[in-house]
Amino acid sequence: MLTIALSKGRQLKDFIDFLKSKELHHLSDALESVSRELVVETDSIRFLLVKGEDVPVYVEEGVADLGITGSDVLYEQKRHINNLMDLPFGYCHFALAAKQPQETYPVVATKYVQFTQDYFDSIMQPVKIIYLKGSVELAATIDMADAIMDIVQTGTTLRENGLEEQVQLNKINARLIANKHAFFSKNNEIQSIINQFKKAGA
Amino acid sequence: MLFEQNNHHILDKKHKEWEFLHHFTHLGYDLLDLSILEEFKWDRLSPDDLKTMTNRYTWQSNDSLLSLRSDWTDSIVRYRKKYKLQTSKVAYSGPVYPYNQEKMQFGVEIFSESISKQQDSMKELLDYIQTSLNQKLSVAVISHYSLLKKLLTKDDLEDPDIKHLLRERNLDGLIHQLGTEHPVVQLMSQPVPDQLHFAKAKFPDLKESVNEIIEWSAILEKKNIPTVYSDLFSLPAQSYYKGIFLQFYTDQLVEPIVTGGQYSSPTKAFGMAINLTDLTY
Numbered sequence: 001m002l003t004i005a006l007s008k009g010r011q012l013k014d015f016i017d018f019l020k021s022k023e024l025h026h027l028s029d030a031l032e033s034v035s036r037e038l039v040v041e042t043d044s045i046r047f048l049l050v051k052g053e054d055v056p057v058y059v060e061e062g063v064a065d066l067g068i069t070g071s072d073v074l075y076e077q078k079r080h081i082n083n084l085m086d087l088p089f090g091y092c093h094f095a096l097a098a099k100q101p102q103e104t105y106p107v108v109a110t111k112y113v114q115f116t117q118d119y120f121d122s123i124m125q126p127v128k129i130i131y132l133k134g135s136v137e138l139a140a141t142i143d144m145a146d147a148i149m150d151i152v153q154t155g156t157t158l159r160e161n162g163l164e165e166q167v168q169l170n171k172i173n174a175r176l177i178a179n180k181h182a183f184f185s186k187n188n189e190i191q192s193i194i195n196q197f198k199k200a201g202a
Numbered sequence: 203m204l205f206e207q208n209n210h211h212i213l214d215k216k217h218k219e220w221e222f223l224h225h226f227t228h229l230g231y232d233l234l235d236l237s238i239l240e241e242f243k244w245d246r247l248s249p250d251d252l253k254t255m256t257n258r259y260t261w262q263s264n265d266s267l268l269s270l271r272s273d274w275t276d277s278i279v280r281y282r283k284k285y286k287l288q289t290s291k292v293a294y295s296g297p298v299y300p301y302n303q304e305k306m307q308f309g310v311e312i313f314s315e316s317i318s319k320q321q322d323s324m325k326e327l328l329d330y331i332q333t334s335l336n337q338k339l340s341v342a343v344i345s346h347y348s349l350l351k352k353l354l355t356k357d358d359l360e361d362p363d364i365k366h367l368l369r370e371r372n373l374d375g376l377i378h379q380l381g382t383e384h385p386v387v388q389l390m391s392q393p394v395p396d397q398l399h400f401a402k403a404k405f406p407d408l409k410e411s412v413n414e415i416i417e418w419s420a421i422l423e424k425k426n427i428p429t430v431y432s433d434l435f436s437l438p439a440q441s442y443y444k445g446i447f448l449q450f451y452t453d454q455l456v457e458p459i460v461t462g463g464q465y466s467s468p469t470k471a472f473g474m475a476i477n478l479t480d481l482t483y
Contacts, residue, residue, distance in 0.1 A: 083375070084373070179456070181451055
């Protein structure tokens, strides 16, 4: 039996739609019936429903053989996992957002410290990064920071807080990841899942 | 505190260490003990030394950089660069402190280019772990560090992005970086169990290394290890690892319990270590 760690919330809904598009109804039905459970079992797969940022932890530690999480989470955490394939959902992108365009953005608030540091290093500009866990837009709205670095899907949240996207950066989507040990020891089962995920939709 | 239980546990650990060293001296290995405190000179740091610094506890004392031993083979390589060891095979035991961890390593090194002697050394260590430590090895992963050198340019091999994509087996990313026709992409696109034969059939340059993997795998299959896989995209932690590299897993732990392989520094050699934590000994 394979164990797959999944992110709760929006990504879970997207994953259920994806399973339906691949006619994997036994899996989508099991996940749709979830109310508050954190473990869902079918005859061949056990799903662990966890916080998105924790998915790579469960996979790296071997508690889960596979996991589905965003490429933004993987970029930030640099875990020892196998990063197997793109999944066609969870699309968004990194963006630098501010009230108005500026020549430089010396102070940036973000949840994505590594990505922000790498971006400013790549454009050869010094930056002070303020790490925040949530409601990042507020930092730029009240002038605690010159800009924010965040993931953007539609841009509605930015606009509602008086911010505009200034620089559009890396695209983000969901990725299938595997535990390095399980990738070999359960390779047949993992390859079977990959084949089902790659199968042309109905 | 249950001192009786604790006493028994400590005595058992010390006994296992003594037993390991005793066992391998009977098999003709000389024993080696080195200081756990390692000293580096700033102006003599090699690229390999620099590479280990991010995975070590280090501190500065006057003009030296001091560190705790992080891996026995690495310590022995550096010792042999400096001093002549009048023996062809050694056994050792002692703690190592890679960053944020404490482990006990029991290991052997054989300073010979003879493949049969290297394989004998591997079999002796596997016998010990299976019979004396009662560990059931469930998976062996075998790599060959010359493979990627033949498939990638020197620049590609030094490119941190490509190295990261290889480490994560990120096929989409490698296609984006190298293109669909690149040999690495073609090889990684094959199902894992077919990759070895695909490499042998399609890339004549890889034949010798692939045959070595097949030869070592055959020995592992005879050692009652249920799953033996070849990992053709593995990157060495240190540049002196140049040939076969092996990792062995039990069902209980995610980290490999035994690791080691062929290296060349300053002469051809082979070393393997049992990595023990409190969970396993």
